[in-house]
Amino acid sequence: MLSQPFNPLPLDELTAVFARIKDLLLTQDKVDRALEVLVQAVGDAIPGSAGAGISLFDAHGRGSSIAATALVVEQADAAQHDLGQGPCLAAWTAGTTVLIHDAATDARWPLWSEAVASLPVRSLVSTPLAAAGGPIGTLKVYASLPAAYTSATGQLLEKFAVPAATLLAHIQGPGTPRHLSGPLKGALAGRDTTNRACGMLMERDGLTAEQAFHELLRRARTSGAPLSRVCSDLVDGRA
Structure with missing residues (x-):
């Protein structure tokens, strides 16, 4: 459990975070940097997190990690993408937030749980990034301790996800990196x-x-x- 109570950022602070990201996109056109700021803000806002990240899914259900604050996030995400199962894929499919209290005992995705058994991954919250045609990806946080997150964590993550999805849906300019625009367009299509x-x-x-x-x-x-x-x-x- 967390040693300190969960204190979500006030909404005005969240607005300030996304205002900074918006400025980055408008003035510098640095998509990668904007995503780094976003996931770092998410990780900082949620105590006890080992890392945060964003995955996008294409029309075939193939996922790709486009931003992560830690290697463990990339590894845990890669296991989901390779196996075709896991909490983030479930959040994207159902269009709803998924909460894991303990990956070691959660039986919903046995192959993924087995794949991350050696990683410092016990708790997770993943929420869909929704665009006009439906979810295009997920925003997630991982923790190394069990029972690190509650439903309040999911509610905070959902607040981040709304403007994050809006930002991603509008990153379609000529300077957009292929690794982002390709999966995003594929996710929107179909x-x-x-x-x-x-x-x-x-x-x-x-x-x-x-x-x-x-x-x-x-x-x-x-x-x-x-x-x-x-x-x-x-x-x-x-x-």
Whole structure:
């Protein structure tokens, strides 16, 4: 547990943080620097955090880490991206904040929990970054101790996520690095079809949003077809 009580930053301080990021984007056009400021602010605002980061997901469900304050964040994220399962993928799929009290005992993503067992990762909060077409990625914090976070942590992270997603959605100028604009455009494209396909499976088979998405991923891997095609075939009645 944390040795000090959780004290979220007042909303006016959060506004000041994003005002600084906005200035960076407008005056320096340094996307990487803006993201560094963002995730560092998130980590500083949440006591006990070992690191913070941002992941983006494309229309095929492939994730990429575009900003992180610590190596452990990159490692824990990479395990999710490689395995196709984990709390951040779940937050992106369902469009809701995910809280882990102890990765060592949480049974929701066994492959990921096993992969990070040797890392100083016990607690996590991940919240979706939502754009017009649906979630495009996640903002997350990791802690090395169990039970480091509460629902209040998730509420604070959600406050960061709203303007963060807005900033990311508007980074589309000619100077935008390819590693950001490519995944972001891919994440925006096809989300409506994916959401509709998930909704059809949820209604027809009684699945949760996460179960429906993993079923679509399973079909894509089994058939060798892109996830976007599997979703469009289902929506169009060709599946």
